[in-house]
Amino acid sequence: MTHRFPIKEIALQAGLSTATVDRALNARAHVSAQTRRRIADALAELEAQESQLDARGRRLFVDVVIEAPERFTRMIRAVTAHVLPTLGPAVLRPRYSMRDVMDEAETLAILDRIARRGSRGVLVKLRDSSPIRDALAGLGARGIPVVAIFTDIAAPARLAFAGPENARAGDTAAWLVARMLHGTGAVLVSQCQPSFLGEEARRRAFLNGLAR
Incomplete structure (x- = not known):
């Protein structure tokens, strides 16, 4: 290399x-x-992040762990690179672990590495499962704050959630579709992964909205 x-x-x-x-x-x-x-x-x-390397200020490493398609993670990298130079006086340095598909074993291995090496904070978009929640809670116990982004993780595994109101988004989609149907009709609901709480919240709210 x-x-x-x-x-x-x-x-x-x-x-x-x-x-x-x-x-x-x-x-x-x-x-x-x-x-x-x-x-x-x-x-x-x-x-x-080359412009950040020579920046003056305290360096703070944060980890970004995301399971999402590349088109999504590519946008995250681009926006992060645009925003980071505007932050100060500290210099934030993200370390990315992003995959199209990240099974539970791989996710746990990544979180274990973060726990062992340390981090100033972790941003996650992950499936909500008991082992993953336990691993995230373990990070919190070590003083490493965890923030769920885009799709939530059940508390108290994370400190906060930063993302859309997924249930309201599903309800709004149902309102729009109901008016487009002009009566009865078939509706296809596509869902990537039910263990993503955000997707499941949108799906439930959408179906409940159509049923009203």
Whole structure:
């Protein structure tokens, strides 16, 4: 891997030791494919945040853990890169863990790494399951605040929710569809994953709204 960043910066961004990063960059043995991918992701993130690297102020690393399609995560990266330079006096450095599909085992492994290396905060868009809630609560117990974005996680696993009022969105959609039907008709409801609380809240509110 070619790079122009100090190994220490790459290690901080990837959440790995400098020795591991050095082995990977110099194509030495005993570096897993997953670790190489994390370093490649870290290099891409550093390129996007390059204006932040020389900024003065206290550096605060925050983690962003999201299961969503690439078109969605690409927009998150773009908006974050636009907003970060306007924040101060601290310098926020996001570390991304974003996948199209992230099963429970992979999610728990990511959250465990964050717990072990530490973070100033974690933003999550994840499925709501008992093991994931427990892992998020564990982060909170370590003093790492967790904020759910776009789709909620049942409290008290997270400190706060920042996102749309999903139930109201579903109810509004039902109101609009009911007026478009002009009577009876078939309605198809598409849902990606019922364990995303936001999607389930929209679905329930939509069906309840149509039934009224």
